[in-house]
Amino acid sequence: MSEIRYDRLHDTHVIIAPERLHRPDRNIDVYDKKVVDENCPFCEGHESMTPPEIFASRKPESFANETGWQTRVVPNLYKAVQIEAAYQHHYGRFEHWEGFGAHEVIIDTPEHHISMTQWNESAVIEWLKTLRARVGDLRRDHRIAYISLFKNEGKQAGSTQSHSHTQLIGLPIIPKEERDGYQRSYEHYKHNANALLESVIIHEEEDTQRIVANHGDFTAYCPYASAYPFEVMISSKKALGQIDTLSDSTIEALAPLLLSTLKKLKGKLGCFDFNLLIATPPLQEGTVEHDLLVCVDEACRFAIRIMPRIYQHDGFEVGTGVIINPVSPELAAKLLRESNDV
Numbered sequence: 001m002s003e004i005r006y007d008r009l010h011d012t013h014v015i016i017a018p019e020r021l022h023r024p025d026r027n028i029d030v031y032d033k034k035v036v037d038e039n040c041p042f043c044e045g046h047e048s049m050t051p052p053e054i055f056a057s058r059k060p061e062s063f064a065n066e067t068g069w070q071t072r073v074v075p076n077l078y079k080a081v082q083i084e085a086a087y088q089h090h091y092g093r094f095e096h097w098e099g100f101g102a103h104e105v106i107i108d109t110p111e112h113h114i115s116m117t118q119w120n121e122s123a124v125i126e127w128l129k130t131l132r133a134r135v136g137d138l139r140r141d142h143r144i145a146y147i148s149l150f151k152n153e154g155k156q157a158g159s160t161q162s163h164s165h166t167q168l169i170g171l172p173i174i175p176k177e178e179r180d181g182y183q184r185s186y187e188h189y190k191h192n193a194n195a196l197l198e199s200v201i202i203h204e205e206e207d208t209q210r211i212v213a214n215h216g217d218f219t220a221y222c223p224y225a226s227a228y229p230f231e232v233m234i235s236s237k238k239a240l241g242q243i244d245t246l247s248d249s250t251i252e253a254l255a256p257l258l259l260s261t262l263k264k265l266k267g268k269l270g271c272f273d274f275n276l277l278i279a280t281p282p283l284q285e286g287t288v289e290h291d292l293l294v295c296v297d298e299a300c301r302f303a304i305r306i307m308p309r310i311y312q313h314d315g316f317e318v319g320t321g322v323i324i325n326p327v328s329p330e331l332a333a334k335l336l337r338e339s340n341d342v
């Protein structure tokens with residue numbers, strides 16, 4: 001029997017409909033183990049094929065825009081917005097902003113890894129520290145109100161470049177869905193003196209069925225109202241800061257859980273495409289209630305959302321925002337608990 005479940009974190013409904021489950025075309029099980037692709041602008045040794053770097057995590061003896069890096073951040077060549085544009089809002093019948101913002105590509109590893117499941121733990125730690133540095137830096141630019149941090153892995157997830165990379169888009173506006181979500185978190189915090197996500201995790205842990213694993217302060221679970229088959233959230237009941245204020249020890253506790261969760265997913269799904277989002281609360285006042293920014297760590301929890309892209313969405317889903325998920329999160333969590341890291 002199907003169920004229409006309410007997602008209180010995102011204020012949406014999803015339809016969990018196991019009757020619609022059909023086996024998608026099986027992906028390959030093993031990624032190509034190529035270390036360098038001669039045409040890839042993101043491989044080590046090809047630094048001249050990208051615009052000059054904005055940031056890099058480098059070996060001490062190496063020089064900017066040369067080899068010897070672990071992560072490298074460059075402007076996106078195909079940018080949606082640009083930092084050089086005027087910070088200007090035009091009102092009127094056809095209201096708009098100039099195309100101002102930051103659009104950066106984080107090259108996740110020097111090797112031509114096409115999947116995060118191929119990384120080792122130290123690569124995940126370096127990646128998280130790089131995201132921390134970039135968001136920390138952009139937070140100082142008061143024109144940027146909101147940052148989206150996301151990873152598209154594979155064609156089904158919208159990726160056009162196979163080498164592992166992450167994107168950062170900083171905007172002068174706060175997207176409505178995000179603004180509403182953080183406003184709900186703030187309202188919840190005002191009335192309950194705890195974070196909405198903290199309360200969700202407490203209830204998930206009491207129920208136990210959808211928990212995948214715990215490590216340090218972090219819990220990985222398949223949310224009750226998962227919109228995607230095998231969707232996993234990794235978050236904490238504790239206030240550990242946001243992506244730009246996480247401590248080294250928090251990053252070191254998070255990295256093995258994130259990596260093992262991805263490897264468990266690969267164990268069950270084969271080589272799978274996915275989107276990964278890192279929750280980044282608004283940075284500046286904009287249109288968000290000012291009080292949220294004052295208590296952001298208490299009201300909002302650092303979180304990573306992994307959304308495997310196994311099925312395409314159809315007209316019903318695009319038109320209504322109600323997604324049909326044919327894999328119950330209870331079954332997904334059970335299979336992931338049983339899955340070996342591969």
Ligand SMILES: [Zn+2]
Nearest residue numbers: 040043112163
């Ligand atoms: Zn490459």
